[in-house]
């Protein structure tokens with residue numbers, strides 16, 4: 439192996455050594471799990487100082503290509519898999535295929551605040567004077583800071599919650615790192631971690647949030663990141679209690695993990711915004727999306743919390759898009775402060791809560807079990823996922839399969855975006871009837887559960 443490495447290294451700077459070995463790992467020329475030569479061996483063979491090789495090792499470890507295990511030596515890691523978006527693409531068939539498409543996880547556009555009067559008022563003048571202006575409009579920054587669930591060390595605005603998760607994950611997670619997520623969770627997050635080559639550990643939820651005993655076991659694997667949705671969890675509708683958030687902070691405190699909180703429902707969630715950042719502000723990154731409350735096409739989310747992480751995101755972004763459109767930021771600020779718009783968002787919150795309540799009740803009356811209390815999605819337990827999906831599709835109703843949300847299998851489920859049910863109660867009753875019809879079999883209907 440030593441000879442092959444020496445032959446492949448044509449540039450003997452630390453950067454050149456790291457690049458050549460990185461290429462060999464990616465190409466599979468250095469078998470995963472093999473021990474690399476020691477710093478001393480390689481530096482001698484290359485005729486460079488041990489410091490140069492050490493630096494190269496550091497770079498390779500930071501991108502997850504190698505795994506330094508102290509006295510045991512340094513080992514080759516698994517390069518990232520082909521990745522893709524296979525889970526995400528499985529949850530929705532796209533518009534037009536069903537008479538009633540409840541597979542989308544999308545908000546009801548009829549409940550979004552009206553943009554027209556706001557846009558007419560937004561000035562393009564003097565919003566940006568330099569490419570190096572602060573990325574967040576100062577007035578929006580003040581508004582976000584004042585409404586954050588804990589005093590954030592740093593705060594910025596990016597293009598939606600998924601953009602925030604992607605940017606934060608890319609800063610924190612490298613090949614071979616472990617990450618903890620809720621089981622089930624939002625499928626593109628699983629796709630993203632897979633693409634980064636991370637090992638995902640799923641922790642189940644109960645009615646108050648992460649199951650503490652499971653989290654404690656997961657933390658023993660020294661994860662880099664714990665990804666959670668403390669409010670209106672997609673898909674289960676769980677909102678954490680403050681007590682659970684506190685208990686999670688106690689478990690995470692002695693570890694090195696960063697907690698990444700995705701408050702994707704933001705202002706349309708009924709529950710209080712709880713955050714581990716209340717107790718661990720320097721180890722929590724809290725994300726608040728405005729997609730569900732103010733419109734997915736604004737493409738805006740705020741990210742606040744641990745300065746060490748957010749500074750890195752902001753710096754890296756400066757070498758890409760730089761900032762989120764200040765025109766859109768000023769639209770958001772106007773929406774957050776305009777009485778008519780804030781009233782519309784409040785009305786939307788009540789409408790979603792009422793749709794959820796009615797559908798939950800209608801299903802319960804028909805003996806079908808659901809979970810959670812918050813948000814636009816309902817997680818429904820069924821006896822057989824595939825036949826339930828097909829049964830609903832045959833009735834012109836689209837819903838999402840439960841399987842892509844799962845870190846590990848735990849029964850059959852459907853995710854139904856009940857936030858889109860804008861009709862009368864009779865329509866909700868009708869849908870519940872159809873869902874109860876396909877849910878079928880023991881295990882799905884309460885009261886017919888096997889003991």
Ligand SMILES: Cc1ncc(COP(=O)(O)O)c(C=O)c1O
Pocket residue numbers: 543597598599600601624667672700702727728729734738739
């Ligand atoms: C849990 C979760 N995170 C993130 C997102 C994406 O949010 P955004 O539109 O802000 O990117 C969604 C969208 O449904 C979601 O359910």
